[in-house]
Amino acid sequence: MNGEHKITSGHRARTALVYLRQSTLVQVREHTESTMRQYALADVAVSLGWAPGDVEVIDRDLGLSGTSAAHRAGFRELMSRVCLGEVGAVIGLEVSRLARSNADLARLAEMARLTGTLLIDSDGVYDLSDFNDWLVLGLKSTMSQAELHVMAGRLQAAKLAAAERGDLRAPLPVGLVYDDEGEVVIDPDAEVSAAVADVFSCFAAAGSAYGVVAAFAGRKFPQRAYGGAWAGQLRWGPLTHHRVLQVLKNPAYAGAYVHGRHVTRKRVDADGNVRTSTAEVPRAEWKVLIKDHHPGYVTWDEYLAVEARLAANWTASGARTVREGSALCQGIIYCGSCGGPMAANYQGGGRANYECRSRRDGKKKDSCRGIATTALDDAVARVLLDALTPEQVALALAAADQVAGQHQRASRAAELAVERARYDADRAERAFSQVEPENRLVARTLEARWEARLATLAEAEQALESATAALPPLPDRDTIARTAADLPALWHAPTTTARDRKRLLRTLIADVTLMPEADRAKARIGIRWHAGTADQLIIDRPRPSGIPAPTPSPAAELIRRLGPSAGNAELVAVLAGHGYVTGAGRPFDVKAVQWVRHVYKIPVPTPVAADEVSVKDAAARLGCSTGVVYYWIETGQLEARRSGNRLCIRWTPETEAGCRDRIAASGHLNPEARRTGPRKTPRCPAEQPRMSAPSGSI
Numbered sequence: 001m002n003g004e005h006k007i008t009s010g011h012r013a014r015t016a017l018v019y020l021r022q023s024t025l026v027q028v029r030e031h032t033e034s035t036m037r038q039y040a041l042a043d044v045a046v047s048l049g050w051a052p053g054d055v056e057v058i059d060r061d062l063g064l065s066g067t068s069a070a071h072r073a074g075f076r077e078l079m080s081r082v083c084l085g086e087v088g089a090v091i092g093l094e095v096s097r098l099a100r101s102n103a104d105l106a107r108l109a110e111m112a113r114l115t116g117t118l119l120i121d122s123d124g125v126y127d128l129s130d131f132n133d134w135l136v137l138g139l140k141s142t143m144s145q146a147e148l149h150v151m152a153g154r155l156q157a158a159k160l161a162a163a164e165r166g167d168l169r170a171p172l173p174v175g176l177v178y179d180d181e182g183e184v185v186i187d188p189d190a191e192v193s194a195a196v197a198d199v200f201s202c203f204a205a206a207g208s209a210y211g212v213v214a215a216f217a218g219r220k221f222p223q224r225a226y227g228g229a230w231a232g233q234l235r236w237g238p239l240t241h242h243r244v245l246q247v248l249k250n251p252a253y254a255g256a257y258v259h260g261r262h263v264t265r266k267r268v269d270a271d272g273n274v275r276t277s278t279a280e281v282p283r284a285e286w287k288v289l290i291k292d293h294h295p296g297y298v299t300w301d302e303y304l305a306v307e308a309r310l311a312a313n314w315t316a317s318g319a320r321t322v323r324e325g326s327a328l329c330q331g332i333i334y335c336g337s338c339g340g341p342m343a344a345n346y347q348g349g350g351r352a353n354y355e356c357r358s359r360r361d362g363k364k365k366d367s368c369r370g371i372a373t374t375a376l377d378d379a380v381a382r383v384l385l386d387a388l389t390p391e392q393v394a395l396a397l398a399a400a401d402q403v404a405g406q407h408q409r410a411s412r413a414a415e416l417a418v419e420r421a422r423y424d425a426d427r428a429e430r431a432f433s434q435v436e437p438e439n440r441l442v443a444r445t446l447e448a449r450w451e452a453r454l455a456t457l458a459e460a461e462q463a464l465e466s467a468t469a470a471l472p473p474l475p476d477r478d479t480i481a482r483t484a485a486d487l488p489a490l491w492h493a494p495t496t497t498a499r500d501r502k503r504l505l506r507t508l509i510a511d512v513t514l515m516p517e518a519d520r521a522k523a524r525i526g527i528r529w530h531a532g533t534a535d536q537l538i539i540d541r542p543r544p545s546g547i548p549a550p551t552p553s554p555a556a557e558l559i560r561r562l563g564p565s566a567g568n569a570e571l572v573a574v575l576a577g578h579g580y581v582t583g584a585g586r587p588f589d590v591k592a593v594q595w596v597r598h599v600y601k602i603p604v605p606t607p608v609a610a611d612e613v614s615v616k617d618a619a620a621r622l623g624c625s626t627g628v629v630y631y632w633i634e635t636g637q638l639e640a641r642r643s644g645n646r647l648c649i650r651w652t653p654e655t656e657a658g659c660r661d662r663i664a665a666s667g668h669l670n671p672e673a674r675r676t677g678p679r680k681t682p683r684c685p686a687e688q689p690r691m692s693a694p695s696g697s698i
């Protein structure tokens with residue numbers, strides 16, 4: 001070997017390390033020759049004079065890329081042992097490729113120079129303390145780096161040129177395949193293409209990726225395996241949300257050829273390791289985009305619409321999707337007072353309220369109001385149905401056709417599964433019938449396989465049966481046209497789900513706002529249409545929950561008319577005389593009358609007669625506190641009549657004069673005490689001197 005004389009007994013006394021590296025697992029699997037040659041390096045070490053026991057092989061880095069040492073435990077071990085000075089020589093197939101990064105190799109070379117370690121490859125022996133060897137190794141390292149660069153550059157340029165022509169073959173998503181001429185076509189396997197097409201139609205119907213997942217519950221979705229033992233094979237598995245997004249976002253399904261949709265980015269993490277991640281590139285920055293490159297499942301415009309729909313569903317950016325639940329305006333209703341969104345709050349028993357979400361955050365304003373969902377929804381639905389025109393009915397008909405198509409597809413998928421199962425079973429049967437009877441072992445295996453196939457077929461047939469049975473029969477187009485003409489009936493039909501209503505609502509109405517309204521019995525609703533116009537309507541709020549049926553209006557009218565002058569007992573008698581009953585069918589009692597007064601805000605008649613005043617009025621007229629007046633009444637200085645729980649004072653000029661005299665006599669010395677004397681307090685400083693003096697009423 002070249003430079004063998006550089007190996008001294010000192011080197012041979014230390015360990016010879018054979019370092020093995022193979023970038024990828026594919027290289028390890030396919031370039032077995034290279035791996036064998038690398039392992040043979042141990043024999044080279046022995047032939048160079050090392051004792052077999054002193055030769056060690058480090059092969060922990062097989063299958064790991066050499067771009068950086070961070071994840072290569074083998075290279076790190078090599079470095080540490082060289083640093084410890086216990087290594088006489090490092091042997092590799094090509095020393096300049098020990099490490100693919102120049103920095104790593106430079107570090108190794110520096111350490112080898114300091115510790116007098118030799119580097120050996122098929123070209124010869126390098127003693128790094130020799131300037132000549134050091135220079136040669138440095139040159140080789142630089143050359144290999146340059147070679148990598150040039151190679152990568154050529155490959156990339158050729159790749160990009162092919163991509164620009166749309167000729168660069170990339171793995172196709174499931175549902176698309178290359179035909180014999182290398183053209184991209186829709187997978188001829190009808191079961192696969194139906195599944196992919198259904199993802200798009202389900203998304204059109206459900207409006208969300210989660211909706212597609214739900215629609216595929218119990219149904220499997222194909223996936224093409226790339227690499228590994230299953231390479232190229234079709235695997236059927238559950239459809240996940242991630243997969244749905246992958247399908248919906250893949251422009252290949254829109255017939256477009258795209259190159260550069262993803263980019264790999266490198267970053268250095270906190271530990272100083274270089275991490276590589278893949279990121280999506282915005283559409284405007286795709287390197288190559290060729291529309292109508294091959295037949296697709298959707299048009300380019302539909303692809304863009306799906307993209308917009310997905311962006312609108314992106315709740316992290318504030319969008320609110322259609323949810324289950326009966327509240328029609330869920331997701332598009334806002335509080336006109338604080339500007340925040342309102343949420344539907346379900347309270348059981350089918351009742352729900354829209355409530356300002358600011359309440360949760362403590363940002364609720366005094367003018368923020370909630371409202372029963374039914375009250376607001378009914379009003380909005382009325383406005384919506386009024387606004388629908390014949391053109392929109394035509395649109396609805398088109399939607400109905402789409403539903404019919406989907407209806408067929410749902411059972412079509414099951415039919416295709418049965419067809420496939422039948423084909424598999426037939427094939428298994430043929431294989432079984434062709435085997436010679438003497439070959440019992442094989443026959444037994446094939447029979448078991450045939451039986452398994454038959455079981456699968458039975459399952460598929462069962463699935464088809466239930467799929468057909470589960471689908472309600474579709475009305476014909478004429479029936480739909482007739483029904484569509486009567487929109488309110490269609491709207492309220494039990495077959496129309498809350499989801500359908502919400503989606504219809506959202507196609508026309510952008511948002512609904514519950515505006516501030518001073519009258520608590522009313523609600524002011526603002527409606528903003530997608531067309532750009534806005535409407536405002538005022539509705540009566542429903543009464544609070546838990547209240548029996550409304551009072552019949554003639555009785556309420558009577559109470560409204562007589563209420564301000566007649567007492568409750570009197571009203572009960574009058575109502576009984578008219579034969580009026582409450583909404584619940586019972587005769588009116590005082591409580592019922594009190595409730596009607598509360599609802600219609602009818603004041604109770606004042607018990608104070610024309611020549612009388614209340615304690616409050618008397619105190620106001622005299623400019624003293626009510627405590628003083630109460631004191632006079634309690635001590636008999638002022639005459640008062642009790643009516644219910646109120647005191648009525650007969651008020652004449654004499655009465656007033658008497659009161660003023662008393663105030664004057666008490667000297668007005670302590671106005672503070674007069675003002676603060678609470679009701680029924682025996683202590684009344686202004687009047688203390690008069691306590692002992694007997695005094696009749698004035």
Ligand SMILES: [Zn+2]
Nearest residue numbers: 335338356368
């Ligand atoms: Zn609010």
